[in-house]
Amino acid sequence: MITRNDCEKMDATDPMAAVRDLFTLPEGEIYLDGNSLGALPKAAPARIAKAVEQEWGVDLIRSWGKAEWFTMPERLGDRLGRLIGAAEGQIVVCDSTSINIYKALHAAMAARPDRKVIVSETASFPTDLYMIEGALAGQGKAYSSRLLGRDGDDIAELIDGDVAAVLLSNVDYKTGALHDMERITKLAHDAGAMVIWDLCHSAGVIPMELDRIGADFAVGCTYKYLNAGPGAPAFIYVATRHQEGTTQPLSGWWGHAAPFAFETGYRPTSGIRRFLCGTQPILSMTGVETALDVFDTFDIKDARTKSQKLTGLFMDLVAQSEICNVLRPISPREDAIRGSQVSYAFKNGYPVVKAMIEKGVVGDFRAPDVMRFGFAPCYLRYVDVFDAVAALEDALTREVWNIAKYCEMEAVT
Amino acid sequence: MITRNDCEKMDATDPMAAVRDLFTLPEGEIYLDGNSLGALPKAAPARIAKAVEQEWGVDLIRSWGKAEWFTMPERLGDRLGRLIGAAEGQIVVCDSTSINIYKALHAAMAARPDRKVIVSETASFPTDLYMIEGALAGQGKAYSSRLLGRDGDDIAELIDGDVAAVLLSNVDYKTGALHDMERITKLAHDAGAMVIWDLCHSAGVIPMELDRIGADFAVGCTYKYLNAGPGAPAFIYVATRHQEGTTQPLSGWWGHAAPFAFETGYRPTSGIRRFLCGTQPILSMTGVETALDVFDTFDIKDARTKSQKLTGLFMDLVAQSEICNVLRPISPREDAIRGSQVSYAFKNGYPVVKAMIEKGVVGDFRAPDVMRFGFAPCYLRYVDVFDAVAALEDALTREVWNIAKYCEMEAVT
Incomplete structure (x- = not known):
């Protein structure tokens, strides 16, 4: 069994750990939607403000050359x-x-x-x-x-x-x-x-x-x-x-x-x-x-390695949980042929993803039945993966219970 | 003769005068290139910062709906x-x-x-x-x-x-x-x-x-x-x-x-x-x-009226100056068929426009021989027009003198 403690150890030796500090992340959230819209680099607000206030506001038309627009x-x-x-x-x-x-x-x-x-x-x-x-x-x-x-x-x-x-x-x-x-x-x-x-x-x-x-x-x-x-x-x-x-x-x-x-x-x-x-x-x-x-601050190969580890960890954690009985993995388990996301087919996936978002774990749902979780190695930690699977377990358990209750009610009436 | 004092009076009764206060303008400059890149609205930096820091940085993917992106x-x-x-x-x-x-x-x-x-x-x-x-x-x-x-x-x-x-x-x-x-x-x-x-x-x-x-x-x-x-x-x-x-x-x-x-x-x-x-x-x-x-703060018809007055004033001021003898106006004098810019053909226009920019009056030059001055009614004053023509007079007089000197030297050698 992989524990949260194991994940903490992986974070402690992660060569990409410092990259996370270059991002502003929404407090108390685990953002697994970087495959849809990536997070905000900390340097972006000041750099964009400079483009607005100095390059546009002061230098105006000259910025086509001066700011090399x-x-x-x-x-x-x-x-x-x-x-x-x-x-x-x-x-x-x-x-x-x-x-x-x-x-x-x-x-x-x-x-x-x-x-x-x-x-x-x-x-x-x-x-x-x-x-x-x-x-x-x-x-x-x-x-x-x-x-x-x-x-x-x-x-x-x-x-x-x-x-x-x-x-x-x-x-x-x-x-x-x-x-x-x-x-x-x-x-x-x-x-x-x-x-x-x-x-x-x-x-x-x-x-x-x-x-x-x-x-x-x-x-x-x-x-x-x-x-x-x-x-x-x-x-x-x-x-x-x-x-x-x-x-x-x-x-x-x-x-x-x-x-x-x-x-x-x-x-x-x-x-x-x-x-x-x-x-x-x-x-x-x-x-x-x-x-x-x-x-410019890291080697893209290290990002790939971490991405494979993050997504692999997510799949392993799901596999060691009871939820693996109702989720159908549709992403390859083999690292070499998997991108930086993990998806599961589950008919009632939409309310599950919604419930996870309410608990601060942001993934997305793609019709008709795909729950999709993206893992951006720049700013995600291994403990985030652990906590995300816990949130998935929680939301899914409740949803499965809801479905069961609904089926029972249907059968009774 | 139209005087600077006349222009000040026009500014004092300009119904668009308050609109200028909604813009950040480069200090000490008269910007006659709003027909190429308009000036910075004062509200823009904060609004764009909000889009960067809150909508992107915090709300992330949810902003497609929440911020109505x-x-x-x-x-x-x-x-x-x-x-x-x-x-x-x-x-x-x-x-x-x-x-x-x-x-x-x-x-x-x-x-x-x-x-x-x-x-x-x-x-x-x-x-x-x-x-x-x-x-x-x-x-x-x-x-x-x-x-x-x-x-x-x-x-x-x-x-x-x-x-x-x-x-x-x-x-x-x-x-x-x-x-x-x-x-x-x-x-x-x-x-x-x-x-x-x-x-x-x-x-x-x-x-x-x-x-x-x-x-x-x-x-x-x-x-x-x-x-x-x-x-x-x-x-x-x-x-x-x-x-x-x-x-x-x-x-x-x-x-x-x-x-x-x-x-x-x-x-x-x-x-x-x-x-x-x-x-x-x-x-x-x-x-x-x-x-x-x-x-939303003014009637676009007022902008048109002011634009016609600004551009007309520019042409009148040029016409009452000696420089009208070397500049060929290529913009219509009739208000109804003129946009918000005034252009003059002058073979050596490029150094003239450049000299004006060095003095803080920003127009532009379009090959082969067009000096182009745009008048944005949102943020230009009638005194700006007066001062711009003065700068044009100054730059042009020097340029004409340079040309004359060059021709003389050519003739001598």
């Missing part, structure tokens, strides 16, 4: 690249994930004009599928998508010579299961297709090697494990080898070779900035800056 | 609508102007599938033209654009039965000249075309009547005369009558009928939210909220 997309992109295995000059922080997916899809389709199929999967976060629909609708009826089903199907069977691009999340947002990025990238390339990775649920918590595995495009948000603040700008990675050859239809002035020459015709700039479109939200962008400062 | 796009859109003559339910605040242009162009083209021409003008802010290029490139070679030339051409000659949409700025960003929105909207409709108005240089300073004139679409930014902060989200207006019938290709999950049901297929929601795509930058969006609070 205009180059934030690529400066922050380069810093973010270190976390996902991308050399400089391949990432811009901008717009939303959905919009960046649209750019990547178009760039991939333009690079493979004779191919008319996009491969994805039904388990994708839905906006990925919706953006495929929107992008394909504009291409006429010749284009179509193929979606991998949920259970046990092999993506390899969907990728052939008709496929222009494969768009997948490397972490399933519901189950936390990982795709093998290297294998799938190779499968796509062997078939002559491009691959677009959606890193929303992995950037900042899983070290990746985009360059080494030869990824073509990647997108992701910054407000989950990267902790950049609500709706902070997303990012897009385009491998250097594709930048000059490809185009994207959101050809706004920020992607122009001479944005302040006010030419009437569009001439894409060289390099990754051609994946920019319009003016970026600077205050929200400043959140990305303070978020990345936190990631 | 999720409905900000349409709530702020409705408030903005009061300034541009739009009834509720027709505007969302989101993304960038460029991206919203893309949505509007596609929606207009989808609604007019047999028409293959987009009309705009070379004097457009370039991103409008670049977005037309991007949108048309995706439509295949059948599509083309027709651009109105700069001088004296009539837009009426370009609009015929082949035209799907007319995309124009109602204020020319260089000259400040106004288009007749009502006339052009009617011209477009008479030819069966849609009209898309770009309101970047007018929203917040010129009262408009989008509904009354029957505008189809409009877009604009919030960081110029609306003072919402650097790169704050833009807006898109779609007339109610078009919302159900039209689609746009950036079909992300925020535009879905059931965004939290996580369906695999895209079903656009009813109403204006179908023009949303992905998650919005909440901190920058909060800037829009405090910006609109300012506009």
Whole structure:
């Protein structure tokens, strides 16, 4: 049996322990929703206030140069690249994930004009599928998508010579299961297709090697494990080898070779900035800056190790409790193929998650039956995991008792 | 001769005078660049700090409901609508102007599938033209654009039965000249075309009547005369009558009928939210909220009146000075057809604008030869106009002297 004391010992030797002090956390709460909105870095309020009061309020228009607002997309992109295995000059922080997916899809389709199929999967976060629909609708009826089903199907069977691009999340947002990025990238390339990775649920918590595995495009948000603040700008990675050859239809002035020459015709700039479109939200962008400062203080590999331990501990604690009899784990038990979340299927999960939140343990529920708990290694402790499972036990026991009582009443009447 | 004393008297009776107190302005400066980046409302730092520290830091994920983050796009859109003559339910605040242009162009083209021409003008802010290029490139070679030339051409000659949409700025960003929105909207409709108005240089300073004139679409930014902060989200207006019938290709999950049901297929929601795509930058969006609070304190018509007086005064003061002999005014002198800026062509304008900035009078220069001065009625005084012209006189006199000296030296050598 794992005890709370065991967890305290793990915290005492945790190399990531000091990172927690860089965050402001809501008092008396265990926040297991960092996979949806990451917590507030302590440095963020002052840095954002500076952007508001000094850069906007005093320096005004001069801040485009003086505060380097205009180059934030690529400066922050380069810093973010270190976390996902991308050399400089391949990432811009901008717009939303959905919009960046649209750019990547178009760039991939333009690079493979004779191919008319996009491969994805039904388990994708839905906006990925919706953006495929929107992008394909504009291409006429010749284009179509193929979606991998949920259970046990092999993506390899969907990728052939008709496929222009494969768009997948490397972490399933519901189950936390990982795709093998290297294998799938190779499968796509062997078939002559491009691959677009959606890193929303992995950037900042899983070290990746985009360059080494030869990824073509990647997108992701910054407000989950990267902790950049609500709706902070997303990012897009385009491998250097594709930048000059490809185009994207959101050809706004920020992607122009001479944005302040006010030419009437569009001439894409060289390099990754051609994946920019319009003016970026600077205050929200400043959140990305303070978020990345936190990631300068530790090795992303240590975050991954801790994340695996936290999620593994959660599963072990559930397994040693009676509640394991009613919960169906839907996250992989094997560390290597699990992201930083643990999910359980339970039909009446919604009131359980709600009851836990009322007790200060914040997870979330995803229809129809998924209780989802995210473990941000930057600010969660092992004792938090212990206490969270205790809260889950408590809420679930009451809920199971309620269900039993209800069934009995049904039977009596 | 208009004296500084005359200007002081105008300030003393200015019904907008109190609005200036709602802004933090850089000390010792006259800021004539509010047409590029508006000044900081005094309430903004505390409101944005609350969004950072309480809504993000403490309430975290709950703020999507509790702080009503999720409905900000349409709530702020409705408030903005009061300034541009739009009834509720027709505007969302989101993304960038460029991206919203893309949505509007596609929606207009989808609604007019047999028409293959987009009309705009070379004097457009370039991103409008670049977005037309991007949108048309995706439509295949059948599509083309027709651009109105700069001088004296009539837009009426370009609009015929082949035209799907007319995309124009109602204020020319260089000259400040106004288009007749009502006339052009009617011209477009008479030819069966849609009209898309770009309101970047007018929203917040010129009262408009989008509904009354029957505008189809409009877009604009919030960081110029609306003072919402650097790169704050833009807006898109779609007339109610078009919302159900039209689609746009950036079909992300925020535009879905059931965004939290996580369906695999895209079903656009009813109403204006179908023009949303992905998650919005909440901190920058909060800037829009405090910006609109300012506009609740006065009548937009008073802003227009003051704007006409400020810009007219600037032109009169230049006209009564010797500098009028070397400056070529390119903004209309007639109040009714002039936006809130005054521009002069002067070949060596760049060092003049630079010298003025060094003296604390901030205007800007747009290649090749345009000195541009914006007059934000919310926070500028009539004495500021007087002092700005004095600074212009001073800088220009020195520059003209420099040129003369240089020419003389050239002649001697």
